[in-house]
Amino acid sequence: xxxxxxxxxxxxxxxxxxxxxxxxxxxxxxxxxxxxxxxxxxxxxxxxxxxxxxxxxxxxxxxxxxxxxxxxxxxxxxxxxxxxxxxxxxxxxxxxxxxxxxxxxxxxxxxxxxxxxxxxxxxxxxxxxxxxxxxxxxxxxxxxxxxxxxxxxxxxxxxxxxxxxxxxxxxxxxxxxxxxxxxxxxxxxxxxxxxxxxxxxxxxxxxxxxxxxxxxx
Numbered sequence: 032x033x034x035x036x037x038x039x040x041x042x043x044x045x046x047x048x049x050x051x052x053x054x055x056x057x058x059x060x061x062x063x064x065x066x067x068x069x070x071x072x073x074x075x076x077x078x079x080x081x082x083x084x085x086x087x088x089x090x091x092x093x094x095x096x097x098x099x100x101x102x103x104x105x106x107x108x109x110x111x112x113x114x115x116x117x118x119x120x121x122x123x124x125x126x127x128x129x130x131x132x133x134x135x136x137x138x139x140x141x142x143x144x145x146x147x148x149x150x151x152x153x154x155x156x157x158x159x160x161x162x163x164x165x166x167x168x169x170x171x172x173x174x175x176x177x178x179x180x181x182x183x184x185x186x187x188x189x190x191x192x193x194x195x196x197x198x199x200x201x202x203x204x205x206x207x208x209x210x211x212x213x214x215x216x217x218x219x220x221x222x223x224x225x226x227x228x229x230x231x232x233x234x235x236x237x238x239x240x241x242x243x244x245x246x247x248x
Contacts (some may be wrong), residue, residue, distance in 0.1 A: 035185060035188075039182050039185045039186055040078075040180070041245075042178045042181045042182035042185060043178075043179070043182045044078055044079070045174075045178040045242060045245075046077055046113050046175050046176075046178040046179040046182065047071075047075055047175075048072075048076075048238060049171050049172070049174040049178060050171075050172070051068070051071055051072055051075070052231070052234070052235055053167075053168045053169075053171035053172045053175060054168075054229075054240065055114070055231045056122060056166075056167045056168040056171065057168045058097070058169060059101065059105050059108050061101050063096075063104065064096050064099060064100070064101060065096075066093070066096070067093050068096075069093045069096065069150070070088055070091075072085075072089055072234070073086070073089050074202055076089070078179055079241070081241070082239075083220055083240070084237060085234065085237060085238075088230055088234050088237065089234075091230050092227070092230045092231070092234070094156035094243045095226045095227050095230060096227070099217060099227055101239045104225075104227060107227065107228060108225075108228070110192040110224050110225075111222060111225060111228055113223055116163050119204070119218075119222045119224060120215065120218040120219040120222055120224075120228075121218075122164050122166050122167045122168070123163055123166055123167075124141070124142055124145070124165035124167075124170065124207060124208075124210075124211050124214070125138040125142065125165050125175075126155075127210075127211035127215060127218075128141065128210060128211055132223075141165070142163070142164055144207075145164045145165050145170070146164045146209055148173065148202075148203050148207070149164060149173060149198065151199070152176070152177065152180065152196075152199070153242035154173065154176060156169060165207075167212070167215065170203075170207060170208045173203065174200060174204075174208065176201065177196055177199055177200050177203070178200065179243065180192070180196045181193060181196040181197055184196055197246065200211055200246055201223050201247070202247045204239065204242065204243055204246065205243075205244055208239065209239050212235055212236055212239050213236050213239075215235075216232030216233060216236040217230065218233040219231075219233075220232060220233075
């Protein structure tokens with residue numbers, strides 16, 4: 032495998048990883064409780080140099096899944112991430128980046144900045160199931176799409192687009208996704224509601240550390 036082929040494979044792998052994490056923070060589906068979900072995570076990380084640190088978390092998640100049913104997962108999701116549960120672990124970036132007394136104003140500016148990242152590449156939240164632009168799953172899906180765009184640009188030997196897509200990912204992690212996921216994972220853990228989501232949060236936190244280092248590469 033030459034360098035370009037390696038970069039294409041890495042971008043596709045990163046895209047798939049972001050997609051799997053995004054799925055975990057959307058409304059639960061029964062696929063999350065299948066051995067296939069953990070298997071997909073494990074298969075992806077198996078191709079990463081230095082990915083061994085994820086394996087204990089995957090083993091832990093597999094054990095949890097074996098003792099959890101869909102109804103329990105739905106209740107846990109609602110308690111943590113929905114208004115009915117009081118947003119015990121709010122899935123929105125703005126909740127974790129309150130830095131000024133003018134929070135209302137800064138939050139609006141923050142949401143506009145996130146939307147700007149999306150619109151720059153012709154992306155927007157779904158009209159069928161609208162969600163705030165700073166929802167954790169939406170931000171993860173942005174990274175999923177951008178790393179896929181990078182892979183396609185590499186395949187087309189479009190150096191300008193490779194630079195633009197990679198730069199957008201670095202900036203988005205530095206200015207948004209990477210600024211709050213650690214606090215988000217800690218919030219999930221502190222609630223003591225769900226071992227499943229606590230472990231997903233740990234995987235997310237570790238993955239962001241890994242990917243930040245990769246993109247800084």
